[in-house]
Amino acid sequence: QYQFQYTEFWQGRTGLSFGVERILFNRQSAYQQVQVLQTDAFGRVLTLDGLVMLTERDEFVYHEMICHPALCLLPHPRRVLIVGGGDGGTLREVLRYAEIEQVDLVEIDEVVIEAARTCFPELSRAFDDPRARLHVADGAAFVREAAPATYDLIIVDSTDPVKFAEGLFGESFYRDCARLLREDGMLVTQSESPFDQTFQASIQAAHAMLGRLFSQVHMYLAHIPTYPMGLWSFMLASKRLHPVDDFDSEQAARRLAPFANRLRYYNVELHRAAFALPSFVRRLF
Ligand code: AG3
Known part of the structure; x- marks a missing residue:
């Protein structure tokens, strides 16, 4: 179920965008914001301070x-x-x-x-x-x-x-x-x-x-x-x-x-x- 678009901006307003179905994990640690998103095309995605660290697919x-x-x-x-x-x-x-x-x-x-x-x-x-x-x-x-x-x-x-x-x-x-x-x-x-x-x-x-x-x-x-x-x-x-x-x-x-x-x-x-x-x-x- 599509909920919103998540974009990691690379430069200016240019970046890579994911269709997000659900936020599975969301916590501010002592160092950074840690999130796991369920996306439509790349499965689960781990981000740290909004930067993609890994996706299930690749x-x-x-x-x-x-x-x-x-x-x-x-x-x-x-x-x-x-x-x-x-x-x-x-x-x-x-x-x-x-x-x-x-x-x-x-x-x-x-x-x-x-x-x-x-x-x-x-x-x-x-x-x-x-x-x-x-x-x-x-x-x-x-x-x-x-x-x-x-x-x-x-x-x-x-x-x-x-x-x-x-x-x-x-x-x-x-x-x-x-x-x-x-x-x-x-x-x-x-x-x-x-x-x-x-x-x-x-x-x-x-x-x-x-x-x-x-x-x-x-x-x-x-x-x-x-x-x-x-x-x-x-x-x-x-x-x-x-x-x-x-x-x-x-x-x-x-x-x-x-x-x-x-x-x-x-x-x-x-x-x-x-x-x-x-x-x-x-x-x-
Ligand atoms: N470590 C490298 C991630 C760098 C990605 N940079 C970015 N999205 N801007 C990934 C850790 C996986 N074990």
Whole structure:
């Protein structure tokens, strides 16, 4: 039953509009407004301060792409840190690998976790896995205090670089992350849309900062219909391995085999394709 139109404005009065049937969750937390909307075309939609974080229909693209390229590249991934990601989607993807022993997830806002528990059981179920350790804390503080050389992979599953999330795109945060990573370690962060002027300067700055801390920094892309501009980017920073030249398709295929039929976006061929950048994106760096 259609009730009203919800629009996330991208720039001026331009944005993406959803037909809303019902508000399923609506709470002002200490950090932000947390809402879950039942929409007609994309199912349930989680928004934070009015920004779309995920929809039932297309969350698989983002969650698969923020995890699998790095997890298929790493020689022996065992321990992972997720900064943000309180909905559980990224955690679900990481836990698909039987060789993963422990995943620490640091979410600043427990209301996000509660919204996911209430409205997105497909995602939040991941928190029940005994390998998952949930920390309700500030990610920047967590990485400042954690022990060095602990993780094989750090995934920054944050909102846009505004307010309390801004620090997750800054130099001291990245330096702390680099210290927490083991020898071959990697860091993956969501890095907004290359079409979007708003965050272009901060993404370019983040790329430069990572370049000073890691030997390899590469952007890759995915199509996410419900994020601003529909074309989304991620950055992979790696201490040693090159994401394409050192990609071993056979190792990746073996690792994915137990659950490859459950993935809906990522596959071994797509891995290489995702790192091929349009010319206007190349020129950003
Ligand atoms: N994190 C990235 C969301 C950024 C979307 N930005 C926007 N709508 N303006 C999503 C978290 C999902 N685990």
